Amino acid sequence: MLRLRDLAKSFGGVKAVDGLSLEVRRGEVFGLLGANGAGKSTTINMAMGLVAPDRGTVELEGLGPPTNAQVRRHLGFAPQTLALYDQLSAEENLQFFARLYGLTDAKSRAAAVLELVGLAPRAKDRVATYSGGMQRRLNLAVALLHDPPLLLLDEPTAGVDPQSRNNILELVRDLASRGRTVVYTTHYMEEASRLCDRVGILDHGKLLDVGTVPELVQRHGGDTVVVVERTGLAEERITTSEPLKQISLALDAGDVSGVRVERPDLEAVFLALTGRSLRD
């Protein structure tokens, strides 16, 4: 659906993206996971045709590069910043962008999208009066207006409350189930694990690996850790590829007050690949 080949972009001598190649498959939710400054937004902006790469190509399957305005009709974009006119109502914002996209049914389309993101009751209120979460949902709604097959969402949950985050994640899942392809950048492990069919780990402009979460964990997560707690003693951490066997052995030894299993996750994958925690 979307093919990025050997993309590179530098800003003032700093390599923002360095030789990035990936292919996003039709109908999948693809997550780009990385810390702030890893190159996620630059990648998305190049994919949108907003930033010209120093090297490499971007192509939408069967359509060509997104620098062509007609190709961009097939893309929906929710930038990281809240790109909205806060003195206009949600309805007015959506109708404005709908008209720019040449939609003849701008009003009904705006109403439908507002319904989809759960903002219909506040349609006529100025965006300036919205909470951060509501503004995020509206930001996403603009990207959905022209019903594009490919959505590029740049940190769509940044700075929102848990409830709004859940709403957005459910909405993205729903869109994927309706056949939309989604490229989703985030620095939240949980979001990537919960939402994405495949995840690419990005660090210092380089794509370190791509795969499903289980694949990544299997490749880079390391062994499971069984933690055994005994009364009056320090807990024992046993790294193993056979956790059930280790639990059984611990119980046989007796005097066990508790057993905990720590399975490797994306956090461990990220740590293994980048040498640092995503929270650093």
Next chain:
Amino acid sequence: MYPMLVIAAKDLKLLFRDRTSAFFTFGFPLLLAIFFGMVFGGSGGGSPATLAIVDESGGPIAKSFAKDLEDDELIETVHVADRVAGELMVRQGKAIACVILPKSFDAGANAMFTGGGLQVEALVDPARKAETGLLTGKLNEIAFRQLGRAFNDPKRMTSMLTTARAAIAISPNTSAKDKGLFRNFFDSAEKLSKNTTRDPPKDGADASEDTGIFGGFSPAKVTVTELKSRSDAGPNSPYAISFPQGIAWGLMGCVMSFASGLARERSRGTLLRLAVAPVSRLQVLGGKALGCFLACLMVVFLLVLFGRAFLGVTIGNPWLFVLAAIISAFGFSGVMMLLTGLFRSEGGAEGAGRAVILVLAMIGGGTIPLFFMPPFLQTLSSISPFKWAIFAVEGALWRGLTVEQLLPAFGALFAFGIAGLIIGGRGFARSDAR
């Protein structure tokens, strides 16, 4: 074209939603135009200057002098008890000057032929030098009027000549021959004064007006003719001068609103969103320029129509006015584009952009009329689009200029528009290059 209209409509909606911007684009210029209209003369054709008069003499000639001042329509007089009170009025700015007619005033008048003359003192406000010059001229004019009256009044003439004869008779510096000549002159003057017959006052004329052989004597006869507007609507209101200035401020408001609005779109990401929409960069820029153009047109028309409806502003040549408005709006849309190309951040557009536009407005006659400025500033003002816009609008409203005569202004505004669109567009493209 449709995307440009959509963007322009959105920008106009945003302009009106932002009350501060809307006020500084439409409300403030209107208030300014009304204020300056009142300063330039208000609806009554000019308020008289206030003058404090202290009559220490109390004599008939002093009274006549004071009466002439009171009767002058350009002067409003206030009699005060003494020079301390008069000086206080001037210091407090309540009067432009205090005119003192000293105790020796009448005596001086009677000694006209022997080196005396009307002694008048004036305490003036140092901040009002121009009015002081006018006051000096006015006092001289009234003094000459007293002289004419004296010549027409045989009794006063006799009294003055008696004083003169006595003075000449004892003058040590006058030769006997000259004394004889003076005596002959005084005798002839007295005879002329007594024997001159006067015409009766003409119908409707004030009998107290100076007539006779010396009546209304003045060293120069100045005929003043106010140029009439070439429009059929009659004389111009002072607001016809202040409203073009108000328009300049309105255009400034438009330019600043749109320039900072575009910078805001850049910093808040909405410009990014416009860039990903299936519209060309040219259409985005065109939409922005069109919005500014329409807002500028609104400013020009709203202000002039308000002035016409409520303040007597006349539109001498409506078609030329429409042309002037369109070309001015185009020129200022270019200025807006230039600013957005030069100052890309919101702070830059708000700060540096406003400073640039304010300077251009000041040297272009947006704050004070060009004719008050020194010659070098008047020449420098040609670099300001405000000068040309004000001139174009004035030309169509009340100067009675033709299209040919306005071509330099139209050409300059058109050049500002084209240059701004090209330079600003390039700057914009460079900063937002894909």
